[in-house]
Amino acid sequence: MQKWLLLDGSRRALLAAGAVWALNTTLQTRPGFSQTNSNGKPRIGVIGSGHIGGTIGGLWVKAGHPVVFSSRHPEELKDLVTGLGQLARADTVTQAIGSGDVLFVAVPYGAIPQIGRDYGDAMKGKIVLDACNAVPTRDGSIADEVERDGIGITSEKYFPNTRLVRAFNTLAYTIFAREANRPDPKLAVPIAGDDSQALDVAAALVRDAGFDPVVVGKLADARLFQRGGPGYGQAVTAAELKQKLAL
16 A cells, blocks of 8 residues: 555644745745745745746645746736736746745746846845756757756756756646646656755645655756656656656
8 A cells, every 4th residue: 555545634734734834944044035924835936927837826826825926028917916816916027036935937948048147146045946848949059958968957057056946847737737736646746956955845835736746856866857758747646756767
């Protein structure tokens, strides 16, 4: 019998409470940490509020997180934030970075070097969840760099002073929207990063979005679930994903 079948409601409640405590404790020890909102949920800044950014950010809003959605044209996000209620706001990328305790980046991969150049100083020291995928026909030569070095190492190159975690890159937004908070066993979301505290925060946010985090390893190991890797496109449970990746 799988381990998750043995977790009763009380144990799940304790795990959830522990995750929230770890999330807040980790963030509050970070220099420059801003206060969470009244319900204790950390603030999230979304860079790139298209299908993935809008979907995952919306799930965090529904879980009680204040979320600032940003794009080059924040006025175009009016319908998105209006539909999500008072915890959602549309603003510039600068404002999203400044107000977010955690950043979520969901843009075409070819835009990452420019974001790093323009906003690297503001992002310094922040936990950054990177959901971007490199597509050769869209993103050009940087996709060759990803293929050669692995996507975790490549993203770290362009976001060098952040606490980077790869997350939410393996499935279409329609699957995330449909499967969020489904009955157990939850859909698995692989994550990878070099900072253990950032991984704890990312795992808690994966749970808040309604999924089951699977820590694959370091940023170098994110190659296992980058586009074309064995963990990519796997709409499976945590136990099934671990088996596929031999974790």
